[in-house]
Amino acid sequence: MTSTTPTTAPRDPARRPHRETRRLIMRDGDEAPRALYEAFDVFNTLHFGGLLASPLIFIAACSSPRALGDYCERDIHGLRSRIRIAPATWKRGWKRVLATLLHEMVHAWCAELIDNLEPGYKGHGPIFCHATFPISEFYGWPYCAPQGRKGRTRAEHWPAVQLDDDDHGPAKRAAKAPRVDDDPDALAAGIALERARVRAHLAALAAQLREGKRARSAALIEQLALDLEPQATP
Numbered sequence: 001m002t003s004t005t006p007t008t009a010p011r012d013p014a015r016r017p018h019r020e021t022r023r024l025i026m027r028d029g030d031e032a033p034r035a036l037y038e039a040f041d042v043f044n045t046l047h048f049g050g051l052l053a054s055p056l057i058f059i060a061a062c063s064s065p066r067a068l069g070d071y072c073e074r075d076i077h078g079l080r081s082r083i084r085i086a087p088a089t090w091k092r093g094w095k096r097v098l099a100t101l102l103h104e105m106v107h108a109w110c111a112e113l114i115d116n117l118e119p120g121y122k123g124h125g126p127i128f129c130h131a132t133f134p135i136s137e138f139y140g141w142p143y144c145a146p147q148g149r150k151g152r153t154r155a156e157h158w159p160a161v162q163l164d165d166d167d168h169g170p171a172k173r174a175a176k177a178p179r180v181d182d183d184p185d186a187l188a189a190g191i192a193l194e195r196a197r198v199r200a201h202l203a204a205l206a207a208q209l210r211e212g213k214r215a216r217s218a219a220l221i222e223q224l225a226l227d228l229e230p231q232a233t234p
């Protein structure tokens with residue numbers, strides 16, 4: 001699960017549309033979807049050993065109107081591994097967006113690596129929970145359990161992150177505006193804040209790896225941190 005050895009999923013030809021879509025989004029898309037793909041890479045390396053194959057990530061309405069996001073192993077068009085983040089989730093702050101992405105990535109891990117989406121548990125069974133433990137450990141989040149057994153967080157609500165006041169930055173400012181995605185400054189501020197946090201995590205991890213004489217892994221992690229440096233605006 002959590003691996004610091006740089007590995008990557010084999011380049012499956014079936015994921016070519018995914019890679020092309022991503023290339024297009026990184027070239028022509030707005031900041032929010034681009035940041036989601038970058039966050040996917042960071043989480044994939046940090047928590048899934050780089051083993052998750054290229055997904056499709058969309059900011060789009062989910063099948064349930066109450067869902068923050070959803071994951072589909074294969075949609076009706078035959079496209080594999082589609083992650084959707086509900087537009088309403090943006091109003092709840094960037095931290096909630098990242099937490100939702102991570103939740104959907106755990107479903108992707110269950111589908112791609114274990115080939116078991118636990119339909120009997122609607123996706124939130126013991127395998128899902130097992131995959132979340134090291135991630136909860138990493139961020140200091142509460143552990144989850146199927147159906148919230150033993151008083152733990154219900155797996156479908158994991159990671160149920162605690163939001164600090166400043167995490168609501170974009171959402172609070174957006175309260176005046178009709179839609180958060182109409183306020184690019186607030187959104188950019190939220191993204192910058194979360195990037196700074198992820199950078200701090202990555203720097204600590206890289207230092208640990210260097211101490212353990214794992215220079216190659218450390219270099220990869222440092223590269224990821226570098227990618228998250230604020231870009232100078234021309």
Ligand SMILES: [Zn+2]
Binds near residue numbers: 103107123124
């Ligand atoms: Zn779920």
